[in-house]
Amino acid sequence: xxxSIDLIRQAQDRIAPHVITTPLIRAERLDSYLxxxxxxxxxxxxxxxxxxxxxAMNACLILTPEQLANGIVTCSTGNHGRACSFxxxxxxxxxxxxxxxxxxxxxxxxxxxxxxQVVQCPAVERFDVAGRIAAETGAAxxxxxxxxxxxxxxxxxxxxxxxxLPDADVLVVPTSGGGLxxxxxxxxxxxxxxxxxxxxxPAVMARYGASLEAGRPVELPQADTIADALLxxxxxxxCFEVVRRYVDQAVPVSDQAIKRAQKLLxxxxxxxxxxxxxxxxxxxxxGTLKVDPDQKVCFLISGGNCAIDQLDAIKDAEV
Amino acid sequence: xxxSIDLIRQAQDRIAPHVITTPLIRAERLDSYLxxxxxxxxxxxxxxxxxxxxxAMNACLILTPEQLANGIVTCSTGNHGRACSFxxxxxxxxxxxxxxxxxxxxxxxxxxxxxxQVVQCPAVERFDVAGRIAAETGAAxxxxxxxxxxxxxxxxxxxxxxxxLPDADVLVVPTSGGGLxxxxxxxxxxxxxxxxxxxxxPAVMARYGASLEAGRPVELPQADTIADALLxxxxxxxCFEVVRRYVDQAVPVSDQAIKRAQKLLxxxxxxxxxxxxxxxxxxxxxGTLKVDPDQKVCFLISGGNCAIDQLDAIKDAEV
Numbered sequence: 001x002x003x004s005i006d007l008i009r010q011a012q013d014r015i016a017p018h019v020i021t022t023p024l025i026r027a028e029r030l031d032s033y034l035x036x037x038x039x040x041x042x043x044x045x046x047x048x049x050x051x052x053x054x055x056a057m058n059a060c061l062i063l064t065p066e067q068l069a070n071g072i073v074t075c076s077t078g079n080h081g082r083a084c085s086f087x088x089x090x091x092x093x094x095x096x097x098x099x100x101x102x103x104x105x106x107x108x109x110x111x112x113x114x115x116x117q118v119v120q121c122p123a124v125e126r127f128d129v130a131g132r133i134a135a136e137t138g139a140a141x142x143x144x145x146x147x148x149x150x151x152x153x154x155x156x157x158x159x160x161x162x163x164x165l166p167d168a169d170v171l172v173v174p175t176s177g178g179g180l181x182x183x184x185x186x187x188x189x190x191x192x193x194x195x196x197x198x199x200x201x202p203a204v205m206a207r208y209g210a211s212l213e214a215g216r217p218v219e220l221p222q223a224d225t226i227a228d229a230l231l232x233x234x235x236x237x238x239c240f241e242v243v244r245r246y247v248d249q250a251v252p253v254s255d256q257a258i259k260r261a262q263k264l265l266x267x268x269x270x271x272x273x274x275x276x277x278x279x280x281x282x283x284x285x286x287g288t289l290k291v292d293p294d295q296k297v298c299f300l301i302s303g304g305n306c307a308i309d310q311l312d313a314i315k316d317a318e319v
Numbered sequence: 320x321x322x323s324i325d326l327i328r329q330a331q332d333r334i335a336p337h338v339i340t341t342p343l344i345r346a347e348r349l350d351s352y353l354x355x356x357x358x359x360x361x362x363x364x365x366x367x368x369x370x371x372x373x374x375a376m377n378a379c380l381i382l383t384p385e386q387l388a389n390g391i392v393t394c395s396t397g398n399h400g401r402a403c404s405f406x407x408x409x410x411x412x413x414x415x416x417x418x419x420x421x422x423x424x425x426x427x428x429x430x431x432x433x434x435x436q437v438v439q440c441p442a443v444e445r446f447d448v449a450g451r452i453a454a455e456t457g458a459a460x461x462x463x464x465x466x467x468x469x470x471x472x473x474x475x476x477x478x479x480x481x482x483x484l485p486d487a488d489v490l491v492v493p494t495s496g497g498g499l500x501x502x503x504x505x506x507x508x509x510x511x512x513x514x515x516x517x518x519x520x521p522a523v524m525a526r527y528g529a530s531l532e533a534g535r536p537v538e539l540p541q542a543d544t545i546a547d548a549l550l551x552x553x554x555x556x557x558c559f560e561v562v563r564r565y566v567d568q569a570v571p572v573s574d575q576a577i578k579r580a581q582k583l584l585x586x587x588x589x590x591x592x593x594x595x596x597x598x599x600x601x602x603x604x605x606g607t608l609k610v611d612p613d614q615k616v617c618f619l620i621s622g623g624n625c626a627i628d629q630l631d632a633i634k635d636a637e638v
Contacts, residue, residue, distance in 0.1 A: 020347045020348070023342065023344040023345065025342040025344065025361075025364075026342065027364065028339045028364075028366075029339065029364060029366065042344075042589065044589040045344075045346065045347075045348060045588070045589050047347075047348065263627070266591050266627070267591070267623075267625075267626075267627065269364070269591075270361065270363040270364050270590060270591045270592065270623040271589060271590065271591065272585050272586070272588075272589045272590065272591050273589065304586075304589040306586075307586075308582070308585070308586065308630050308633070308634050309634065311627050311630060314627070315627050315628065
């Protein structure tokens with residue numbers, strides 16, 4: 001395997017000037033709702049609004065000037081696109097982002113606000129469309145997750161967690177293709193092997209649950225979920241290899257529980273996060289993740305790119 | 320003056336089992352909006368949703384069993400009422416809260432949810448009504464702010480700030496009657512005399528600005544503001560005495576700036592707070608508080624008792 005904590009440490013040095021060391025806080029008021037000692041790693045407070053900047057920035061910074069000459073192109077359900085747009089703007093290169101139809105307006109607006117060009121297409125075609133644009137324009141493709149440089153960048157969030165809460169009992173990570181989960185699990189398990197690491201994924205498309213059971217990456221039918229940043233229907237192959245080695249468990253979470261989690265985090269936790277970022281808390285509410293009152297459980301809150309209007313969807317959720 | 324940092328230290332020991340040491344975080348993404356290094360003291364994450372529990376709990380814990388025998392009564396625009404209800408529930412005594420007409424439903428609901436009785440009346444009559452109930456029932460009156468025990472309790476938030484950010488340049492505190500401002504300013508100035516302390520108050524009812532200029536507590540006509548926790552039309556006399564000694568400046572903030580601040584804190588800062596809690600940030604947006612890019616400015620975020628519906632008021636605010 002061409003992946004290691006050393007790659008993550010190198011990424012940390014490389015991206016340090018551009019990313020925020022985000023707060024990891026104790027959220028005591030959530031304890032009684034979740035039945036454990038609650039900690040939150042606040043990647044929603046990251047530049048460009050999500051952990052995605054870590055991987056995108058690392059992937060861009062290892063490209064040569066020649067590779068960057070024609071700009072970069074990527075495909076993304078939103079947050080990676082905004083991260084690439086942010087990175088491209090800092091590096092002074094043009095950026096094209098392929099976004100699936102149905103991505104939240106706020107995410108598309110935020111990408112455009114950074115000067116990037118947006119191309120929309122059906123979700124399942126987004127990699128093909130991005131590949132075609134790369135071939136036609138000579139732009140460098142920056143993949144959203146199944147890439148060692150991207151995974152190493154995301155893993156830097158894990159390095160911070162091992163500094164901020166070295167005695168965590170459980171770490172819960174929102175999971176789509178597995179870029180964040182793979183990077184973070186490697187960083188944490190290699191430093192603090194006793195931390196139990198859990199990936200939380202939408203129940204309608206539990207690609208890691210199915211793949212870990214099958215022992216190989218499994219592709220599921222594309223499905224829709226309120227967790228609009230967790231739309232991959234299969235694990236990345238590289239990600240899967242790392243996840244299989246370091247992750248203890250993948251748990252499915254219903255959309256209803258994600259909504260409840262978002263409302264709980266907002267009104268009782270006082271933290272504003274997008275639905276996908278709340279899926280770990282949803283796993284506890286849903287009962288698919290079991291925790292104990294004495295356990296220190298850290299929820300990685302992955303992003304905060306959410307419009308106020310979107311909160312209409314959770315007004316009536318039960319807390 | 321019968322007030323000192325010793326009273327605040329005693330309060331800290333007394334209330335420790337019941338209150339949360341709230342996080343103080345760096346909120347780097349807000350720097351470019353506010354033109355300074357932004358820190359947030361998150362009292363919206365306090366038990367019962369606001370700093371008010373500190374003072375209410377201290378005031379209740381120094382009452383004798385005889386004084387508590389007939390329960391407690393208070394008057395409050397919401398947060399102090401919830402705090403007293405929380406304290407009363409822990410101490411096993413009945414609580415009556417006099418709430419002005421127009422207080423947000425969520426605040427009234429939260430008080431009732433803790434088992435307290437709610438009596439509503441016009442805002443200017445709330446002290447008289449509470450006094451009458453105390454006389455009739457023998458309940459102990461727990462004042463919302465102009466009381467040494469309450470002020471000492473609120474001051475414990477200041478003690479935490481001196482531990483968490485001893486080298487702050489500026490500390491901005493939401494101000495109504497002055498309970499929080501007086502307690503916090505005493506705790507901070509006696510420990511870290513170089514911190515500049517600023518009270519932020521609604522421009523429609525700038526009672527501290529007027530009073531500091533006059534050199535005595537001034538009563539202003541009652542006015543309405545979106546900052547529903549900052550409705551006092553005059554400084555508390557005891558509070559004023561302390562504020563005059565320790566506070567550097569009081570700044571007025573428009574309702575429009577408070578709305579902008581709440582939206583900025585939510586969507587860029589990822590922190591959910593009630594309008595009153597955002598007034599310090601509003602002071603910078605309004606230009607009434609001048610800060611420098613090199614300054615560490617800590618905003619005390621006083622409470623988070625806000626319903627999702629209330630966010631409708633800020634949807635169109637400019638950030």
